[in-house]
Amino acid sequence: MDGWLYRPAPLLGAMAVVCFGAVGLALVSQYRFDMQPCPWCTLQRLIFLLIGLLALLGTLLRSNGIRRVLAAGGLLLALCGMASAIWQHFVAAASASCNLTLADRIMQDLRLYDLLPEVFAPMASCADAAVNLLGVPYAFWSLGLFTLCAVAHLQVIRVARI
Secondary structure (H helix, E strand, O other), X not given: OOOHHHOHHHHHHHHHHHHHHHHHHHHXXXXXXXXXOOHHHHHHHHHHHHHHHHHHHHHHOOOHHHHHHHHHHHHHHHHHHHHHHHHHHHOHHHOOOOOOXXXXXXXXXXXXXXXXXXXXXXXXXXXXXXXXXXXXXXXXXXXXXXXXXXXHHHHHHHHOOO
């Protein structure tokens, strides 16, 4: 049991890289390939960044007790991300407008549209943002990464002994 999957710091570090990388790839797909985000897309970017931040903190801090708490927070965020990806694909994508949806209200209330519009401003409706990447709906890619994050955080909670 010496592999990196059984040590909290490397596992959390890998999750930070995955989460920050996911947002980086979303920005590349937006600005290079003109795949414009909807409010649900930008909410998921925020969730990935928050998970990545908690994972990075868990990597840097040496206390396994703190790592478990951060991993629990990351797990809750990953579950929220999974729910938002499922909602985006099955409900929001069938709607012509995303205005005043939960995602839109959260992002407006946090003022992220104004603070960092290059990352968080929605540029498309939910129906228009329902695109495929390599034949798989973009929301399912997000769902898969959130699921991976949830499993990794469960593993950290399991192996990080206080």
